[in-house]
Amino acid sequence: MKGKLLNKIRDKELTVGVVGLGYVGLPLAVEKAKAGFKTIGFDVQEEKVNLVNEGHNYIGDVVDSDLKGLVENGMFRATSDFGFIKDVDFVAICVPTPLDKHQQPDISYVRSSTEAISKHLTKETMVVLESTTYPGTTEELVRPILEKGSGLKCGEDFYLGFSPERVDPGNLIYKTKNTPKVVGGIGKDATEVIAAMYRTVLDxxxxxxxxxxxAEMEKILENTYRNINIGLINELAILCDRMGISIWEVIDAAKTKPYGFQAFYPGPGLGGHCIPLDPYYLSWKAREYGFHTSMIESSMMINDKMPEYCVDRAARILNRFEKSLKGSKVLVVGVAYKQDIDDYRESPALEVIEVLKGSGAVVEYYDPWVTEYKYHGQKTKGLTEITPEQIESYDLLMITAAHSNVDYEMLQKHAKAVFDTKNVMKYVMERENIEVL
Known part of the structure; x- marks a missing residue:
């Protein structure tokens, strides 16, 4: 089986399947097709399937013309019919792995996708899980489902492995194509063949x-490392505020050291599809071994409380103007979870808005990248533009995303007060009405 698959990879005779056409799956599917492999994208959302088949892109990291060209020349198509799994030789599972309401791993998407694949899995197929999850998922969950549903044996009839997604939306340097990959298969042959497939496609x-x-633990380490360090800097930001010290100047000074220090920055909390969630997967799994991940859980607690802390700071700013938070008009600028993208998954700005509203503030938001968002089942629309006259009508502006296409000098000039949680206004010269986190 190994030799046959390696030959098919070399000759690009494989058909690739990608399950889940979101921020991870669609860019991966496009790269597979661009590399010369006929590719089928699978998704349960008919809207995404239709968009792909019409050549309409909806992911920022995918080039519109690439998708359209691949669809038109027959190299890429999408479907919601998992019966076509029988036609693929390689299938990557790229479905969401969120947390449930109890902050425990929700692996229902992985489970349901694996069950759908198992019903149509054929011999000499490679299956790779890319969704971020707890160590053991591939061998303890995915393998038994595939073997039971297909009647095939892992390692003899098909290969199975894990290769964690590494997607950084909006990154101008590293995309799916040129980001290094990690591959861990069940058995050396599986690892070798799956790795060969990725080497053929990626740079x-x-x-x-x-x-x-x-490989599963490696992915958790990547994001837990960032979670802990951001938690540290957020805690220091709170302390520096009490001490009357600028945490931003402290970080800039520390950055002058050419070794042993990497800069992390405070903010209103953590957002995105990985960093706020992945440590919970590890702490949950650790309990199975009677182990308490105290450092990890402490950092999560600090980061989770930052939206509320930022609202407390906002209330203090309004108090200086003899205003209470209740009844004050607040404009939140930026709801995307990071700079210059339209992705608001787990964005702390959304929680900031909820806390503000819960305190009685009258809240609106502006984000040139996100015109509306859905949070806790409710849709909220933002302002489509902001004028000097509008800015003057607000009691406070809260900057919660560092977008580069916002006129911050105009905001400062016309705002009564600004609370900049991202230090994005550091180059604005007039600063008498600006307070920084």
Whole structure:
């Protein structure tokens, strides 16, 4: 089986399947097709399937013309019919792995996708889980489902592995194509063949590890590392505020050291599809071994409380104008979870808005990248533009995303007060009405 698959990879005779056409799956599917492999995208959302088949792109990291061209020349199509799994030789599972209401891993998408695949899995197929999850998922959950549903045996009839997604929306340097990959298969042959497939498609290095669990833990480490360091800097930001010290100047000074220090920055909380969620997967799994991840959980607690802390700071600013938060008009600028993207998944700005509203503030938002968002089942529309006259009508502006296409000098000039939680206004010269986190 190994030799046959390696030959098919070399000759580009494989058909690729990608399950889940979101921020991870669609860019991966496009790269597979661009590399010369006929590709089928699977998604349960008919809207996404229709958009792909019409050549309409909806993901920022995908070039519109690439998608349209691949669809038109027959290299890429989408479907909601998992019966076509029988036609693929390689399938990547790129579905969401959120948290449930109890902050525990919700692996229902992985489970349902694997069950759908298992019903149509054929011999000599490679299956790779890319969704971020707890160590052990591939071997303890995915493998039994595939074997039971297909009647095939892992390692003999099909190969199975884990290769964590690495997607940084809006990154101008690293995209799916040139970001290094990690591959851990069940058995050396599986690792070798799956890695060979990625090497044929991607420009980045492909690191092979000894098992799926190593690759799963590696992904958790990447994001837990960032979670903990951001938690540290957020806690120091709170302390520096009490001490009357600028945390931003402290960080800039520390950055002058050419070794042993990497800069992380405070903010209103954590957002995105990985960093706020992944540590919960590890802490949940650790309980199975009677282990308490105290450092990880402490950082999560700090980061989770930042939206409320930022609202407390906002109330203090309004108090200086003899205004209470209740009844004050507040404009939140930026609801995307990071700079210059339209992705608001887990954005702390959404929680900031909820806390503000819960305190009685009259809240509106403006984000040139996100014209509306859905949070807790409710849709909220933002302002389509902001004028000097509008700015003057608000009691406070809260900057919660560092977008580069916002006129911050205009905001400062016409605002009564500004609370900049991202230090994006650091180059604005007039600062008498600006307070920084």
């Amino acid at each position: 980045g290095d492909v690191a092979e590890v000894s098992s799926p669990a190593i």
